[in-house]
Amino acid sequence: MTIVIGVLALQGAFIEHVQHVEKCIVENKDQYKEKLSVITVRDDNQLTKCDALIIPGGESTTMSLIAQRTGLYDDLHAFVHDPRKVIWGTCAGLIYLSQQLSNEAELLRTLDLLKVSVMRNAFGRQAQSSTRICDFSSFIPYCDDFPATFIRAPVIEEVLDPEEVQVLYKLDGKDNNGQELIVAAKQNDNILVTSFHPELAENDVRFHDWFIREFVLKAPMSGF
């Protein structure tokens, strides 16, 4: 059996995710317990082939409008709500997955999955983009120097269901609303979100490798 990881390719930084997953497969295939492949997803036919789906960064309003216009919204909604599927949303993908937006919610019909409240563009106009070296070793073994790139990034201001959502990482300080700066979280064992872009860490696939090992290869579909 081959496990298929899809990358939603309606809009945004999908190619970088595909390249990172491909690099993981080439470099680590002997360590993975199952055969993996990666495809881009633009329609329902491609989506039905997938066991996991990465929703990339980009512009969440545009992504949501394209999904509605192409008729993919309902299929995406059903896919991400299936507990056997593995989902990872980065940046705009995080916004698109969330149940509640505290600002700029007009025109955006989210997939209503992640039980959090999110603030879009939480770092304001002053610092729209930055790369910070983050210590993720509390959840990714030995990964204490990861270059996390934030581009007009959202933050999770509030977890709406602490039983299902676990905070993985937050930045020091508060956002413009005086709320917490949660930038990585997981919901149950199959949904991961990051407000930064691990796919932009050049030649560094540690985050993607961890996603594959901790989520994709542990999901029910892979038989473990």
Ligand SMILES: NC(=O)CC[C@H](N)C(=O)O
């Ligand atoms: N890099 C990104 O994905 C930016 C997200 C963008 N600010 C949005 O609201 O969709």
